[in-house]
Amino acid sequence: MKRSRIPVLTTWAVLIFFYLPIFVLIIHSFNASRFSGAWEGFSLRWYIRLFSERDIWLALKNTLIVATATTVLSMVLGTIAAFALHRFNSRLQKVHYTLIYTPLVVPDILMGISLLLFFVAIGLQLGLLTIFLAHTSFCVSYVALVVLARLQDFDFAIIEAAQDLGANWWTTTWRVLLPLLAPGIAAGGLLAFTLSIDDFVITFFVTGPGATTLPIQIYSMIKHGAPPLINALSTLLLIVTFVIVWTIQHLTQEEHV
Amino acid sequence: MVRRIAQKLKVEWLLTMPSLVWLTLLFVIPTTLVFAIAFKPADPWGGIGAGWTLDTIRSLGNPNYPAIIWRTLWISFVTTACCLVLAIPCGYYIARAQQRWRRLLLLLTVIPFWTSFLIRIFAWKVLLHPDGHVKRGLVALGLADESTMLLYRSEAVLLVMVYTLLPFAILPIYAAAEKFDFKLLEAARDLGATPWRAFRQIFLPGIRRGLLTAVLMVLIPSLGMYIIPDIVGGPRSEMIANKIAQRTFVDRNVPHASALSAALTLAVMAPMLVVLLGRRKREVS
Numbered sequence: 001m002k003r004s005r006i007p008v009l010t011t012w013a014v015l016i017f018f019y020l021p022i023f024v025l026i027i028h029s030f031n032a033s034r035f036s037g038a039w040e041g042f043s044l045r046w047y048i049r050l051f052s053e054r055d056i057w058l059a060l061k062n063t064l065i066v067a068t069a070t071t072v073l074s075m076v077l078g079t080i081a082a083f084a085l086h087r088f089n090s091r092l093q094k095v096h097y098t099l100i101y102t103p104l105v106v107p108d109i110l111m112g113i114s115l116l117l118f119f120v121a122i123g124l125q126l127g128l129l130t131i132f133l134a135h136t137s138f139c140v141s142y143v144a145l146v147v148l149a150r151l152q153d154f155d156f157a158i159i160e161a162a163q164d165l166g167a168n169w170w171t172t173t174w175r176v177l178l179p180l181l182a183p184g185i186a187a188g189g190l191l192a193f194t195l196s197i198d199d200f201v202i203t204f205f206v207t208g209p210g211a212t213t214l215p216i217q218i219y220s221m222i223k224h225g226a227p228p229l230i231n232a233l234s235t236l237l238l239i240v241t242f243v244i245v246w247t248i249q250h251l252t253q254e255e256h257v
Numbered sequence: 258m259v260r261r262i263a264q265k266l267k268v269e270w271l272l273t274m275p276s277l278v279w280l281t282l283l284f285v286i287p288t289t290l291v292f293a294i295a296f297k298p299a300d301p302w303g304g305i306g307a308g309w310t311l312d313t314i315r316s317l318g319n320p321n322y323p324a325i326i327w328r329t330l331w332i333s334f335v336t337t338a339c340c341l342v343l344a345i346p347c348g349y350y351i352a353r354a355q356q357r358w359r360r361l362l363l364l365l366t367v368i369p370f371w372t373s374f375l376i377r378i379f380a381w382k383v384l385l386h387p388d389g390h391v392k393r394g395l396v397a398l399g400l401a402d403e404s405t406m407l408l409y410r411s412e413a414v415l416l417v418m419v420y421t422l423l424p425f426a427i428l429p430i431y432a433a434a435e436k437f438d439f440k441l442l443e444a445a446r447d448l449g450a451t452p453w454r455a456f457r458q459i460f461l462p463g464i465r466r467g468l469l470t471a472v473l474m475v476l477i478p479s480l481g482m483y484i485i486p487d488i489v490g491g492p493r494s495e496m497i498a499n500k501i502a503q504r505t506f507v508d509r510n511v512p513h514a515s516a517l518s519a520a521l522t523l524a525v526m527a528p529m530l531v532v533l534l535g536r537r538k539r540e541v542s
Contacts (some may be wrong), residue, residue, distance in 0.1 A: 117511065
């Protein structure tokens with residue numbers, strides 16, 4: 001039977017569509033010219049200049065502080081929430097599930113403006129703390145859903161075996177359950193980390209003076225900065241992304257072995 | 258017995274409390290606040306006035322808004338349609354590819370998903386720039402002349418929205434297609450259906466859930482899109498979210514921004530509710 005060629009052609013066209021702009025950007029980060037129109041030879045000058053931009057380093061530091069704190073707290077809150085959702089099947093859990101799920105479908109801009117109004121209303125100084133609170137609020141949901149998916153595949157016979165062998169609740173949780181769930185929790189954590197590093201809209205609303213994160217910095221560079229510098233910065237960030245995606249693939253593949 | 262139930266309840270509350278309290282404080286209360294402020298008057302100093310009013314809600318009928326709401330809707334729906342048209346063949350192809358290829362194709366689809374949103378938008382700004390490659394290519398092909406502006410228009414917004422949201426459509430469609438039994442398509446062909454008919458009447462209904470998820474995953478972020486119209490759009494391609502930001506930061510009219518946000522939230526929730534209610538009805542019957 002002859003198969004249509006439309007699917008294969010569309011798929012490759014889409015992949016070219018996905019990657020072409022990124023490749024052009026990476027190539028231009030090595031262009032000596034200030035303007036992307038002309039190629040004036042290979043150069044690392046934009047990377048070198050990047051290292052002398054203090055604002056970018058400060059923004060990177062802020063981003064990493066917020067992302068690390070967000071990741072840790074949302075991993076804890078999200079994992080506990082996933083346990084509750086998995087173990088109990090009550091009215092409370094229905095409400096709980098809706099509450100976990102809704103932040104994922106609400107537009108970013110609503111979360112941004114609502115948190116801004118809330119922080120102003122309770123008189124909290126806008127800054128890294130408010131960014132951290134905002135990021136954790138949406139990351140908890142992602143971690144909870146990732147861990148919940150892992151729990152649903154989990155073989156609870158192992159827990160019963162541990163209990164039959166005399167392990168108490170505490171030992172079972174810490175020595176059996178959590179180590180086995182660790183890849184799932186780590187995948188949720190990495191998701192939270194990347195989401196926090198990448199968030200612009202919500203951060204834009206709840207940031208205060210001096211609390212510039214990398215996306216905010218990139219945004220202001222896009223609006224009024226030097227394009228080649230952004231190309232270089234983007235290329236570095238893309239490399240970091242590839243490493244993270246590769247790690248996640250690795251973590252989730254181990255599950256199947 | 259009673260003690261064991263009480264014990265179990267205590268454990269449930271202990272496990273539920275942390276996230277429940279966190280999300281109530283930082284999600285439910287702030288969202289309610291936005292809906293409440295939509296019924297407050299603005300004061301001339303950028304604050305919120307005393308008392309309650311319906312004026313803010315009424316001012317949404319102001320002649321400026323229908324144009325923006327209409328634009329937000331058409332850009333979002335066209336984006337969703339384009340994403341579906343491209344994602345269905347991709348999902349089909351990836352699901353039918355050999356194991357090794359499938360892994361690679363999936364990885365290639367997921368990477369843009371994880372790549373910084375801003376960087377991907379910026380890459381297009383460079384390409385569409387008056388000195389960029391796309392413009393020069395079009396001029397060389399005779400499809401555009403020097404004065405054609407590719408940036409700062411609704412079509413640019415649309416293109417970049419499809420670019421950034423397409424992975425969100427491919428993944429759920431692939432997930433549904435992977436579970437689809439492709440023997441059904443062969444059976445339909447054996448029974449004399451044309452390929453197009455087999456695709457339309459067997460394959461599409463078979464991946465219905467994936468299609469629905471794809472629509473929501475693209476439509477919802479489209480409706481609330483702020484950053485793409487802000488970077489590659491112009492004053493005549495503003496969407497609702499841009500207006501909200503403008504009302505908040507430039508005009509300092511918080512009640513107005515709140516009313517717009519509340520309207521946007523209701524618009525986003527409407528398709529969700531339709532899907533959820535539809536699902537429940539089917540499960541009941």
